[in-house]
Amino acid sequence: MPQLDFTIAFPQIFWLFLSFFLLYSIIVHVFLPIFVKSFKAWKKLVIANNESFNHLQKQLHLKQTSLITLLNQNIIKIRTTFEKNILPTFTSDTTFDFDLINQKLAKVLYYNTLYCDLNVLDSIPLKPKFLNLRSFNDK
Amino acid sequence: MVEGSNPSSPDKINNYTINMSTFLISSPLEQFEIVTILPLTLLGLNISLTNSSLFLGISLFICIFWLVLSFYKVTLIPSNWQLAQETFYSLTSNIVKDNLGFKGEVYFPFILTLHSLLLFCNLVGMVPYSFTVTSHIIFTFTLALSIFIGINIIGVRTHGFKFFSLFLPKGVPLIIMPLLVTIEIVSYIIKVFTLSIRLFANMTSGHTLLKIIAGFSWTMLKAGGLLAFFHIIPLALLLILIGLELGIAALQAYVFTLLTCIYLNDVLDMH
Numbered sequence: 003m004p005q006l007d008f009t010i011a012f013p014q015i016f017w018l019f020l021s022f023f024l025l026y027s028i029i030v031h032v033f034l035p036i037f038v039k040s041f042k043a044w045k046k047l048v049i050a051n052n053e054s055f056n057h058l059q060k061q062l063h064l065k066q067t068s069l070i071t072l073l074n075q076n077i078i079k080i081r082t083t084f085e086k087n088i089l090p091t092f093t094s095d096t097t098f099d100f101d102l103i104n105q106k107l108a109k110v111l112y113y114n115t116l117y118c119d120l121n122v123l124d125s126i127p128l129k130p131k132f133l134n135l136r137s138f139n140d141k
Numbered sequence: 142m143v144e145g146s147n148p149s150s151p152d153k154i155n156n157y158t159i160n161m162s163t164f165l166i167s168s169p170l171e172q173f174e175i176v177t178i179l180p181l182t183l184l185g186l187n188i189s190l191t192n193s194s195l196f197l198g199i200s201l202f203i204c205i206f207w208l209v210l211s212f213y214k215v216t217l218i219p220s221n222w223q224l225a226q227e228t229f230y231s232l233t234s235n236i237v238k239d240n241l242g243f244k245g246e247v248y249f250p251f252i253l254t255l256h257s258l259l260l261f262c263n264l265v266g267m268v269p270y271s272f273t274v275t276s277h278i279i280f281t282f283t284l285a286l287s288i289f290i291g292i293n294i295i296g297v298r299t300h301g302f303k304f305f306s307l308f309l310p311k312g313v314p315l316i317i318m319p320l321l322v323t324i325e326i327v328s329y330i331i332k333v334f335t336l337s338i339r340l341f342a343n344m345t346s347g348h349t350l351l352k353i354i355a356g357f358s359w360t361m362l363k364a365g366g367l368l369a370f371f372h373i374i375p376l377a378l379l380l381i382l383i384g385l386e387l388g389i390a391a392l393q394a395y396v397f398t399l400l401t402c403i404y405l406n407d408v409l410d411m412h
Binding site: 003005006007015016019021025028033036 | 175
């Protein structure tokens with residue numbers, strides 16, 4: 003077995019130590035600082051991303067809150083206007099034709115009920131234009 | 142005429158046949174022979190450049206080249222090489238972190254060097270007609286012995302005289318103490334041999350097996366006829382074994398590094 007020939011031991015040991023220390027020095031002095039820099043950059047990037055995400059989330063929350071407040075204020079305004087200005091007009095004006103409004107409302111309800119039926123809706127054939135290739139090509 | 146000088150004598154013919162067969166079907170262990178390329182001496186010591194040192198140098202060069210290539214252009218979105226390098230770095234740092242914790246940070250550069258050197262030596266050895274540096278017991282044993290000596294120095298420097306309590310577990314009855322101390326010392330010392338022989342034996346056996354299968358396939362091909370056709374079977378087996386050997390090459394480098402960390406942890410964190 004060539005491995006058990008110990009006359010060639012010393013050169014192997016010498017070159018092993020030399021190579022190992024060479025690689026060790028290169029890794030410690032050249033590559034480890036680059037590795038650390040790269041990993042630190044990654045960490046910083048993740049932190050920066052998290053910060054910007056939190057900032058955006060806060061801004062969105064603030065906007066949503068202000069929107070809800072504004073909507074509520076406007077609804078209250080509409081209600082106040084309706085109660086103060088429009089409703090008294092209807093109640094005080096005896097000539098106002100309420101039947102007409104009632105009829106229109108009844109019509110809306112009737113058609114809604116009629117066409118909101120699932121069976122009725124299913125029975126209506128819908129043909130999308132893009133599937134109607136023959137007629138499309140014929141044109 | 143002197144006996145045996147006849148060129149057509151049976152002895153000569155037999156020797157010729159043996160020489161021819163050894164020339165054609167070389168020994169599977171021939172690949173591990175060390176050949177001196179450039180004889181060198183330093184202060185009377187033999188430091189010749191051999192095929193082993195040449196391939197060690199090649200492994201070293203490829204390792205450094207890979208590191209340079211990985212970080213040629215460092216970007217926040219890593220390139221494939223950079224990603225491979227950073228995965229390797231993370232793997233090694235995880236070995237250190239899991240086994241040694243934060244106190245093992247100091248030894249990280251050494252562990253990284255050891256892991257990368259062994260990995261590249263093993264992988265370069267997988268290239269056909271190259272030389273596997275780690276298939277030599279002298280190489281692996283020197284590495285393991287140096288690590289063992291280093292670990293002992295670290296242990297003595299960290300714990301002082303208490304370091305020797307490593308050989309005596311707590312709560313042992315006095316009567317079996319000598320026996321247990323002997324067993325502990327033997328098992329402690331034997332680590333050097335197991336560490337080195339594991340790597341050497343894995344590499345040697347794997348490469349020998351590959352050579353045998355390749356030789357078998359070649360012999361079948363030379364035989365001609367149907368055998369030549371069926372040489373594809375050992376060839377396919379060889380391909381599978383090469384894949385397996387590549388896995389073993391990476392795994393053995395990992396195991397050597399992992400065990401070094403475990404042995405280092407044993408002396409740092411004593412019971």
